[in-house]
Amino acid sequence: MLKLLAARIVGLAPLLLIVSFLTFLKLHLVPGDIRDIILGVDATPEQYEELGEKLGLDDPFVVQYGRWLFKAVQGDLGTSAYNSQTVVDAVLDTLPVTLSLTFGGMLVGIVIGVPAGVYAGLHRGGLVDRVAVLAATVGQALPNFWVAIILVIPFALWWQLLPATGFTSPTESVTEWLRSIALASVALGTSASAALARQTRGAVIDVLGTDYIRTARAKGLSERTVTFRHALKNAAVPIVTTIGFQVNGLLGGALIVEQVFGLNGFGSLAIDSVRTQNIPIMQGVVMMGTLVIVGVNIAVDIAYGYVNPRMRPA
């Protein structure tokens, strides 16, 4: 396991280098100019040129990227292009919001999706199975931002049971934290639960058709033991894989859902930084996003080893 971790960490450096270069390049190609945002509409051409020189905007792309990289490898991701807020502070301020939403969405996905998939798989062809398959298909087809808008209307606007916007840190109040992420988590978790239900159902059906399950039944083991001790454990590998994919998907989905709920998360920071050409912040967002996704993938790899000893590295 340590070898696996070491290999992943060694592989992270070139990955971050490539990602940072491509991000810098793409941001460089985005139309617009930060000077219009800083100076406003009444800026004279002279002010425009002076600010360009001050910010180094006239330097070649490679020079600008090199300048950023030189500082980044020393652990200095820089400050916002507009003020002295450090990139690290900006990212760390918003990360808890997005991680909360991802956690909430995943929790909703697992709590609904896995039991539904298991039950549907165990009762293949039955009414519950058909309803579950239909619900999963619909659930995956619904865009999460649309679900979010629909949820806000009754729960926040009509009945005012849950807040329509804003985030409360769990360090302030756990209850308020749960309330503040509840609707967004359900909106995000809808598609995750649908995907998990479909994958879980398929995995359970596959495992139930294998020889060793037939052998277990032939040995006279109870259906409960066959299901929980033998079938589900082996069906867990594709489910863990799906959870890994879904976490990454939820991180992406959170970018849009944060807008609907006015949450100052990673997505809002990313969108703001692109809109305002704030390249240092955007680089920080992408770097941190890359780290989180790589971290999730490593966690999934570790989980494989626990659910299936044959997949543990020698």
Next chain:
Amino acid sequence: MPNAIPRAAWAGLVACLSLPACSGGHDEVASVGLPVVTTAETVRFGTSNPMVTFDPHLADTGPQFSSYLTLVYDGLTALNLASPFEPHPSLATSWTWPDDNTIDLTLRRDVRFIDGELFDAHAAKANIDRLMELKGPRINTVASMYAAEVLDDYALRLHLHFPDPTLLYNLGLSPGMMVSPAAFDNPDLDLNPVGTGPWLYDRARSTLGEVLHFVPNPEHFEPTYHDVPAIDVQELPDRRARLNALVSGQIDLAIVGPTEAEPARDQGFGVTSRANRWFGLTILDRAGDLVPEMGDPRVRQALGFAVDRQAIAEAVYFGYARPTSQPMHHANLGHDPELESFFSYDPARARALLDEAGIDTFSFTVPVTADSVPQYEAVQAYVRRVGIDMRIKVIEPGSVAALARTRDYPVNTIGYPNFDPDSRHPAIWSVTAGFNPFGYEDPRLERLADEAIRSLDDDLRARNYREYFNVVVKDVLTLVYLQIDDLVIYDSDKLTGVRVGRYIDPMLREIRIRPDGPTFAGVAGE
């Protein structure tokens, strides 16, 4: 029975999630070392505009000014919506003009910055010096001033290159805001303001990008501001999210667009507006270098007569816009009542103008950001009927101003403020203007503006700018279709004095919490 506990737990969780009281802290806003303020005593404002910098000398005027800077800083003068272009006393209590190129300011006594430093003429001079040294975004609005001189501890003299009728007004905006000289070198001045303003920025309770919390400055010289015990400025980028937040009671006022203002009004919330900007086409290719047809004023006029402005105002802006033909709003310098309906809706006349110019049909492309596409699609449909093929190129948000500085397109769609012609001329129509990339020169405009900008004679300024905008409108150097409203929706049961400022956001300084009960939620606007 084994299921009883989980069921009870779930029931408790659901009940707790549904009740704000369970949180124990949600209804209170506490500040370090300051009394606890309830949300009922807090003005909670939802805006899409982030706090960029708390350093006024490096700030653009605009939303920064009204939402953030005016809370924590005082200017040498102050602005007042009742007479918006008259400078009012603030840190300078009075002023005289010993000659056309000199202004003497008498400064307020017994004012201290929040770091304890005394405000006096030496501090004011240090601020003016810093402003000119830093050359921030608004330096061009005080370009007439070249030096400040301390006459005595509370008298400051400003030396000007030329007579400047708008200087005192501009010293009520971000360039004239006073920072404690002891804080000039603070590396975090842009995040930690050190002014004399009526509120203190509670950094410990604020999160940049989410919510900024302000509490009263007990030392401030104007105690009526303290009728509002606290202000929260919440950043909510999505307009619909701001409406939802108001409806669900999480904020008290918000900037919105027409599509949110109508449902808010239907639900009994107050709606207030101010026509601050114009909607139309800024003609960049005024000599026809890129699109030869565009060089003919008759063709540009055809673009004006072809469009039913009233229909667009009603269908796209839901009535929160008014047809016009001129850039300046009726309350502002340069407005000419006779120009208001210069372009009536007359497609036959538009077609005749094109025929007169010998043009059957022609095409041009206009860059439009996604949120403005409906408006320009409406224009597109109208001009197509007279034979003009206006193609819409959807561009990235934030790139429209940058494109206005290039020769990539013959027209641009940037929405300008509809006041202060002194600032608009050097930005749009002057031969050296940033938004005149083709370098089109009209000597009449240069002469009229030069005279007006450097004159203290109000009559001359009004006369020159009226003539100036007659040229702009009739030669169609900018084609204006509508004056459009900036809109603020608010809880009229709680707040009074909510008015949209000239810089998009509401004037937070003027808002008060209503001491009595509910009132009529009406619509107000200019």
